[in-house]
Structure formats: structure tokens, C-alpha cells
Amino acid sequence: xxxxxxxxxxxxxxxxxxxxxxxxxxxxxxxxxxxxxxxxxxxxxxxxxxxxxxxxxxxxxxxxxxxxxxxxxxxxxxxxxxxxxxxxxxxxxxxxxxxxxxxxxxxxxxxxxxxxxxxxxxxxxxxxxxxxxxxxxxxxxxxxxxxxxxxxxxxxxxxxxxxxxxxxxxxxxxxxxxxxxxxxxxxxxxxxxxxxxxxxxxxxxxx
Amino acid sequence: xxxxxxxxxxxxxxxxxxxxxxxxxxxxxxxxxxxxxxxxxxxxxxxxxxxxxxxxxxxxxxxxxxxxxxxxxxxxxxxxxxxxxxxxxxxxxxxxxxxxxxxxxxxxxxxxxxxxxxxxxxxxxxxxxxxxxxxxxxxxxxxxxxxxxxxxxxxxxxxxxxxxxxxxxxxxxxxxxxxxxxxxxxxxxxxxxxxxxxxxxxxxxxx
Amino acid sequence: xxxxxxxxxxxxxxxxxxxxxxxxxxxxxxxxxxxxxxxxxxxxxxxxxxxxxxxxxxxxxxxxxxxxxxxxxxxxxxxxxxxxxxxxxxxxxxxxxxxxxxxxxxxxxxxxxxxxxxxxxxxxxxxxxxxxxxxxxxxxxxxxxxxxxxxxxxxxxxxxxxxxxxxxxxxxxxxxxxxxxxxxxxxxxxxxxxxxxxxxxxxxxxx
Amino acid sequence: xxxxxxxxxxxxxxxxxxxxxxxxxxxxxxxxxxxxxxxxxxxxxxxxxxxxxxxxxxxxxxxxxxxxxxxxxxxxxxxxxxxxxxxxxxxxxxxxxxxxxxxxxxxxxxxxxxxxxxxxxxxxxxxxxxxxxxxxxxxxxxxxxxxxxxxxxxxxxxxxxxxxxxxxxxxxxxxxxxxxxxxxxxxxxxxxxxxxxxxxxxxxxxx
DNA sequence: TATGAATGAGACTTCATTCAT
DNA sequence: TATGAATGAAGTCTCATTCAT
Numbered sequence: 001x002x003x004x005x006x007x008x009x010x011x012x013x014x015x016x017x018x019x020x021x022x023x024x025x026x027x028x029x030x031x032x033x034x035x036x037x038x039x040x041x042x043x044x045x046x047x048x049x050x051x052x053x054x055x056x057x058x059x060x061x062x063x064x065x066x067x068x069x070x071x072x073x074x075x076x077x078x079x080x081x082x083x084x085x086x087x088x089x090x091x092x093x094x095x096x097x098x099x100x101x102x103x104x105x106x107x108x109x110x111x112x113x114x115x116x117x118x119x120x121x122x123x124x125x126x127x128x129x130x131x132x133x134x135x136x137x138x139x140x141x142x143x144x145x146x147x148x149x150x151x152x153x154x155x156x157x158x159x160x161x162x163x164x165x166x167x168x169x170x171x172x173x174x175x176x177x178x179x180x181x182x183x184x185x186x187x188x189x190x191x192x193x194x195x196x197x198x199x200x201x202x203x204x205x206x207x
Numbered sequence: 208x209x210x211x212x213x214x215x216x217x218x219x220x221x222x223x224x225x226x227x228x229x230x231x232x233x234x235x236x237x238x239x240x241x242x243x244x245x246x247x248x249x250x251x252x253x254x255x256x257x258x259x260x261x262x263x264x265x266x267x268x269x270x271x272x273x274x275x276x277x278x279x280x281x282x283x284x285x286x287x288x289x290x291x292x293x294x295x296x297x298x299x300x301x302x303x304x305x306x307x308x309x310x311x312x313x314x315x316x317x318x319x320x321x322x323x324x325x326x327x328x329x330x331x332x333x334x335x336x337x338x339x340x341x342x343x344x345x346x347x348x349x350x351x352x353x354x355x356x357x358x359x360x361x362x363x364x365x366x367x368x369x370x371x372x373x374x375x376x377x378x379x380x381x382x383x384x385x386x387x388x389x390x391x392x393x394x395x396x397x398x399x400x401x402x403x404x405x406x407x408x409x410x411x412x413x414x
Numbered sequence: 415x416x417x418x419x420x421x422x423x424x425x426x427x428x429x430x431x432x433x434x435x436x437x438x439x440x441x442x443x444x445x446x447x448x449x450x451x452x453x454x455x456x457x458x459x460x461x462x463x464x465x466x467x468x469x470x471x472x473x474x475x476x477x478x479x480x481x482x483x484x485x486x487x488x489x490x491x492x493x494x495x496x497x498x499x500x501x502x503x504x505x506x507x508x509x510x511x512x513x514x515x516x517x518x519x520x521x522x523x524x525x526x527x528x529x530x531x532x533x534x535x536x537x538x539x540x541x542x543x544x545x546x547x548x549x550x551x552x553x554x555x556x557x558x559x560x561x562x563x564x565x566x567x568x569x570x571x572x573x574x575x576x577x578x579x580x581x582x583x584x585x586x587x588x589x590x591x592x593x594x595x596x597x598x599x600x601x602x603x604x605x606x607x608x609x610x611x612x613x614x615x616x617x618x619x620x621x
Numbered sequence: 622x623x624x625x626x627x628x629x630x631x632x633x634x635x636x637x638x639x640x641x642x643x644x645x646x647x648x649x650x651x652x653x654x655x656x657x658x659x660x661x662x663x664x665x666x667x668x669x670x671x672x673x674x675x676x677x678x679x680x681x682x683x684x685x686x687x688x689x690x691x692x693x694x695x696x697x698x699x700x701x702x703x704x705x706x707x708x709x710x711x712x713x714x715x716x717x718x719x720x721x722x723x724x725x726x727x728x729x730x731x732x733x734x735x736x737x738x739x740x741x742x743x744x745x746x747x748x749x750x751x752x753x754x755x756x757x758x759x760x761x762x763x764x765x766x767x768x769x770x771x772x773x774x775x776x777x778x779x780x781x782x783x784x785x786x787x788x789x790x791x792x793x794x795x796x797x798x799x800x801x802x803x804x805x806x807x808x809x810x811x812x813x814x815x816x817x818x819x820x821x822x823x824x825x826x827x828x
Numbered sequence: 829t830a831t832g833a834a835t836g837a838g839a840c841t842t843c844a845t846t847c848a849t
Numbered sequence: 850t851a852t853g854a855a856t857g858a859a860g861t862c863t864c865a866t867t868c869a870t
Contacts, residue, residue, distance in 0.1 A: 039246040205412035453660040619826035
């Protein structure tokens with residue numbers, strides 16, 4: 001199983017307890033990582049926020065990096081679940097894409113601190129963990145690619161398959177942009193406005 | 208007075224020597240930062256690569272963060288100078304934009320390790336230094352925004368001013384994407400191909 | 415709240431352990447400070463004498479200067495407690511003063527290395543800590559001033575209030591002299607003799 | 622020769638130049654030592670204040686401690702010369718003593734920062750240099766002891782020889798007190814007042 | 829399971845002193 | 850004689866991780 005739950009070893013036998021505690025751990029860590037970054041946050045601080053002892057904390061993880069993985073995984077799952085949940089896709093591709101963009105960008109906005117964290121600290125993971133996160137990322141891109149591909153089949157979008165993949169990547173990145181270039185964008189644009197403008201640009205580019 | 212050269216204090220009196228040595232220092236540090244990241248690179252390693260003693264290194268900077276600033280500043284200047292150098296802009300807006308995109312993406316590709324570093328470690332700078340880099344970044348965006356604005360005036364592009372700014376941001380980020388999402392993109396696309404596809408998407412979206 | 419115990423932050427939660435270890439720390443540091451001075455003693459040496467790792471040492475203090483504060487505070491408390499303990503003051507002012515002088519000078523002699531340290535290194539403390547020690551010092555002076563003031567009221571001493579304060583300061587300093595000018599004094603005078611001579615001079619000056 | 626001038630080796634041949642430069646060096650260093658203490662003052666800072674290069678500075682001394690010695694020696698000589706210069710001693714012992722006390726305390730006051738420095742940093746000298754300074758100090762004490770001894774012979778002072786030595790030490794220390802306990806004394810007493818009170822106490826104690 | 833004191837390696841930084849020019 | 854860049858050892862402090870209780 002390549003399940004993120006079992007990737008990280010633990011001293012604790014009770015699987016449910018592991019999950020509960022790890023969720024608490026993630027909640028404690030994520031705020032600290034957002035505020036100070038991964039490297040500048042100490043395990044002591046996390047334990048304190050976590051409300052447990054250092055020893056207890058280390059019963060649920062093996063290394064500090066494990067915490068980062070749990071956090072990144074959690075953030076990614078949040079986005080992914082919310083986005084999957086919002087997709088109904090019973091309309092035409094154009095409408096489906098508009099909805100997906102709106103929902104995705106809205107999710108990014110809601111958890112923009114976390115998105116930023118994900119974007120900035122993934123590189124601090126070891127190869128294996130990073131690849132795990134990146135695979136998950138690919139699944140998200142695939143959602144947009146699928147919608148576009150449907151549109152192509154339906155002759156709504158006039159681009160080829162190769163372009164579809166890039167277009168899907170663009171959408172992903174334009175969502176993340178809202179968070180990681182907020183210093184440049186959010187001064188001048190409301191989220192609603194941003195969504196509207198980007199959606200128009202995207203749709204024009206696909207047609 | 209807000210020159211990046213003079214932002215960082217030095218014990219050394221010979222200004223030319225400072226510049227020479229700092230360039231050497233940047234060269235030494237950048238490879239290490241690319242390979243291991245800023246936080247995991249030690250000053251000792253940098254000094255070794257620099258080819259001088261720790262003490263000598265600290266004659267040219269005050270803190271480890273200063274090195275990161277020098278590196279980021281250098282990378283940004285590289286991109287900026289190359290891009291400015293390549294701009295002739297004697298054609299119509301459409302042609303100018305195509306050329307600028309091609310040149311910018313090509314530059315990013317040439318120094319993609321550095322680009323990646325810049326976009327991943329800027330956040331590790333202190334407020335002041337980070338703002339300095341971000342201001343420089345804004346100047347780059349302005350180049351693309353200008354070209355687009357000209358196109359709007361020339362009635363070549365059919366978008367409003369608000370959209371122009373976002374479109375310019377998009378171009379910037381789509382260039383950086385080539386580096387920071389290379390794991391997703393570079394397997395399947397050559398740079399030439401990537402430029403072609405993105406250029407088409409962009410131009411369609413503006414028309 | 416201005417307790418010397420709580421002035422210095424610690425990572426350790428067990429308050430009693432803090433006190434025990436800090437006492438051990440003071441014992442380890444004081445000999446080194448006496449032998450080599452504060453600046454020439456390294457934290458590594460202190461840790462070694464302390465019998466624990468550097469990390470453990472820094473669990474009980476924040477900076478090297480904290481150690482000096484603990485040491486100075488400890489020394490001062492020693493003197494102060496011993497002196498307070500010896501004061502009965504049921505005789506006339508003349509007798510009380512003689513006893514106080516004898517006791518104070520004797521205490522100084524017993525811990526003369528520490529006294530010396532206190533009067534040489536207090537200046538190395540930061541403003542706040544130094545003021546704390548100096549305030550404590552003032553309380554000691556007040557003891558002598560009180561006795562003298564009583565003597566004035568009882569018409570035993572024929573000096574005015576202004577003079578009393580200076581006389582009290584003199585007594586303090588003449589006690590400390592025994593330590594800090596030992597190179598000049600202790601060759602030629604026994605403690606007993608020194609006390610006798612100084613007591614006579616003081617009493618004559620007050621009468 | 623145990624001359625302080627020749628105690629410290631120099632690369633420079635021209636003896637007069639050595640003396641001139643060393644005087645400048647002392648002037649530069651003393652202010653820094655007063656402000657920051659010996660240990661916290663760097664040789665670089667001294668060289669800068671000195672107006673010469675590090676290399677030049679090291680042509681006139683061998684170690685940083687040499688500078689401290691030069692400074693301490695200079696301060697001591699200042700006090701000593703001024704005091705010797707003011708002594709005429711053509712009156713009776715009582716009057717001579719009063720004048721000497723007044724002059725000595727006044728000198729201490731004039732250079733109280735330097736007195737303090739001398740008192741606090743002598744311990745940082747190596748054994749040899751420290752002894753040199755302490756010997757010089759003894760000569761000063763001898764001045765007061767002489768006056769008192771004369772007074773004893775003249776039957777003006779009613780104390781024995783042993784007591785005379787201690788009384789002389791007391792005077793020295795009471796002068797230094799004005800500097801090193803200024804935080805306790807100078808708030809409440811003017812120099813004039815302090816001299817008056819101490820003189821009275823001393824004279825009463827000797828009579 | 830849980831605690832938290834202890835470890836110890838290693839991080840960044842400083843600075844007295846030297847030496848090629 | 851003068852310069853100041855360079856040395857490198859040593860300093861203080863941090864922190865992920867462990868383990869006795």
C-alpha cells in the first residue's frame with residue numbers, strides 16, 4: 001500500500017489513535033509552518049502547540065520531516081477532496097470547466113496560507129515523500145485535463161491533446177498564483193474579479 | 208543609494224575587490240543552494256567552495272542570509288539584463304510579445320536551476336531584502352504588461368487594462384513554471400514545443 | 415516577581431530541578447570565574463565542570479551572561495544571609511557595630527575569592543542584572559547605616575546623618591578591600607588584626 | 622630597566638616615534654575601553670580610532686593586552702604625576718594630609734572614567750604587567766603613609782605605625798570609591814561635600 | 829503509553845594576529 | 850614603515866532526537 005497513513009512508522013499500536021493524534025499534530029504544525037516556515041519551526045514548538053511531550057510526539061513520527069509530509073499530505077488532500085466534492089460535471093465542458101476553475105480558485109483562496117506552504121516547502125521533503133505529493137498533484141491536474149479533453153471531443157475546445165495538458169497545468173498554476181503572488185495580485189483584484197478574468201482568458205485560449 | 212551592492216556591509220575597503228569576491232562567492236554558493244537548498248547548506252561548505260577561510264568570507268558579508276540575497280539578486284539581474292537586452296520591439300505588439308515570451312522562456316530554461324532557487328528561497332530572506340527582490344520582479348512583469356498595453360492601443364489585443372495586468376503575470380508565471388514544474392512538463396515537452404504551445408494559448412486569450 | 419530565580423528563563427519544567435541544577439552550575443562556574451575571569455572562561459569549560467553537556471547547560475539558562483548573574487546573585491545572597499543571620503543587635507550601637515563589622519569582614523574573608531569576583535565582574539552584566547545586584551548591595555549598606563543611625567540617636571556617635579551614610583559605605587568598602595587589595599594588605603596583617611585596626615579607626619571617626 | 626616604555630617590544634626603531642604613536646594609541650584605546658570595557662573592544666576598533674592600519678598598530682605593540690598595559694600605565698602615571706605635583710608639604714601633617722586628600726580625590730574625580738577602568742581592568746593584565754601597575758599603586762599609598770607617619774612623629778596623630786599603613790590604604794580606596802561606587806554616592810553628595818565628610822572622618826580616626 | 833531532561837554534533841559568527849604587497 | 854586582506858581557531862548557542870523513569 002502506498003497509503004500516506006502507513007508510509008510513516010509509529011510506535012503506537014492503536015491505528016485509530018494514530019490517525020486522531022496525527023490530525024492534531026498536523027493542525028498544530030501547520031500554523032507554525034505557515035508563520036515561520038518549516039526550517040525555522042522547532043520540534044519543541046510543535047510539541048508545545050500539539051499539547052504533548054516531545055516523547056509522545058516522536059511516538060507518532062520518526063523525524064521532523066515526517067511532520068512536514070503529514071502536513072503537505074493533509075493540505076493536498078483537503079484541496080483534492082473539496083475539489084472532487086464540488087465536481088458534478090453534468091453540464092457541457094465549457095460550463096464544467098468554469099465551475100471547476102471557480103471552485104478550485106475558491107478553495108485555494110480559503111486555504112491560501114496552506115497552499116503557499118505546500119508550494120514552498122514541498123522541496124524540503126525527501127525524494128520519496130516529495131514524489132508522493134507530486135503524484136497527488138498530478139491527479140489534480142488530470143481533473144482539469146479531463147474536462148478539457150471532453151471539451152475537445154465535444155468540439156467545444158479547438159486545441160489538440162498536447163495543448164490540453166499544458167492548459168490544465170496553466171489552470172493549476174494560475175490557481176496557486178493567487179496565493180504565491182498575492183503580494184502582486186491581491187492588492188488590485190478581488191477573488192471574484194480574479195476568477196472572472198482568468199476564466200475568460202482561459203476560455204478564449206481554448207476556443 | 209538603494210543599490211544592492213551597498214546594501215550589505217563589508218569589512219573590506221577595496222570596492223572593486225568586494226565586487227570580484229562577491230561574484231566568486233555567489234558562484235560558489237549558488238551551486239550549493241541549488242543542490243541542497245539554502246537551509247541545508249552550511250557556511251563552511253560555502254567557504255570551502257569559495258576557496259577562502261570562513262573569516263575571509265565574513266569580511267564580505269555580515270550574515271548567511273546576505274549570501275542568499277546576493278545570490279537572489281544576481282539571478283534576478285541575470286534574467287532581467289538578458290531580457291532587457293533582447294528586447295528590440297520595433298515590430299507590432301503581437302510580434303514583440305512573441306519574441307519577448309520566447310526570449311524570457313529561453314532565459315528561464317538556460318538558468319532553470321537558478322530560477323527554481325530564486326522562486327523557492329526568496330521567502331527565506333528578511334522582509335527588506337525580500338521586498339527588494341520582489342520590486343525587481345515587478346519591473347519584469349511591467350515589461351510584458353507594456354507590450355500588451357501597446358497591443359491594446361493598437362487594437363491588436365482585445366482585452367481591457369485590468370486583464371492586461373493579469374495576463375502579464377500569467378506570462379511570468381508560465382515562464383517560471385517551466386522550471387518549477389519541470390517534473391510534470393519537461394518529460395513530455397521540449398522547450399521549443401512548450402514555447403510554441405504557450406505562445407499560442409496566450410495570443411488566443413488576448414485576441 | 416522580581417525574584418532572581420524567575421528572572422532567567424529555562425526550558426526545564428521541574429522548578430525544583432532548576433534550582434538544584436542551577437546551584438550545581440553556580441558551583442561549577444564560580445571556581446572557573448575566580449581562576450580565569452568571566453570573559454576567559456568558556457561555556458564549554460563550565461559545562462565540563464558542571465558535568466553535563468552544553469545542551470543540558472543551556473536548558474537552565476539562556477546566555478553565558480545568565481551564568482554570571484546566577485553566580486553574582488548567589489555570592490551576594492551568601493554574604494547577605496550570613497550577615498543578616500549574625501545580627502542580633504541587643505546591645506548598644508557601639509557594640510552592635512563592632513559585631514557587625516567583625517562578622518561582615520569575617521564573611522568576606524571566608525569567601526574572599528567570590529567577593530573579589532563579585533566586585534570585578536558585576537560590570538560585565540547587562541544593565542538590568544547589574545541594577546539588580548546593586549540594589550541588593552544597597553540593602554547591605556543599609557544595615558550598617560541603620561546601626562550607625564541608632565548610635566546617633568542614642569548620642570553614642572557624634573556625626574550627622576549625611577556622614578552616617580558615607581561611614582556605612584566606608585565600612586562596606588573596607589570589608590571588600592580585604593579581598594580586592596589583599597596583595598597589599600594580607601601580607602602584613604592577619605584578619606583578626608585587620609578587623610581590630612579598622613574597627614578602632616571607624617569607631618574613633620564616629621565618636 | 623623596568624621602564625614601562627621598554628617593557629613592550631616594537632618593530633619600530635625610532636624611539637621618539639614609538640612614544641608619540643603609543644600616546645596616540647592610548648588616547649584612542651582609553652575612550653573605547655571606558656565605553657565598552659577591554660574585552661568587548663576589538664583591535665579593529667582601536668586601529669580605526671587610532672587612525673592607522675591594523676599592521677601599523679601591531680608595529681607598536683605585540684598583543685592586545687599590551688594596549689591595556691599602556692592604558693593602565695598611562696592612567697596611573699597621570700594620577701601619580703598630578704598628585705606628586707600638588708604636594709608641597711610645608712605645613713603640618715594635618716594640613717598636608719588634608720591637602721593631599723583633597724588633591725587626590727579631585728584628581729580621581731577629574732578622570733573618574735579612567736580610574737574606574739584602571740580599577741576594573743587591571744585584573745585582565747598578565748601577572749608581570751599587573752605587578753608593575755600594583756607596584757606603582759604602592760608608591761601612591763606610600764605618599765599618604767608618609768604624611769601620616771610624619772604626623773605620628775610630630776605627635777599630631779595618635780595611632781601606631783601598623784594602623785598608619787591601613788589608614789593610608791583606606792584613603793586610597795576612599796578616593797577610588799568616589800569612582801567605583803558613584804552609583805551609590807554621587808547622587809547624594811557633591812565632590813566638595815564628599816571630600817569634606819571623608820576628611821573629617823579620617824582626621825577624627827587618626828587623632 | 830507518556831514524559832521531558834539530556835545529548836552532542838554542528839550551526840553561525842567573531843576577532844587577534846599575520847604577511848604579501 | 851605602512852596597508853589591509855586573509856587566516857583559522859575558538860566562541861556561543863541551537864535543536865532533532867533519545868531514553869530512563
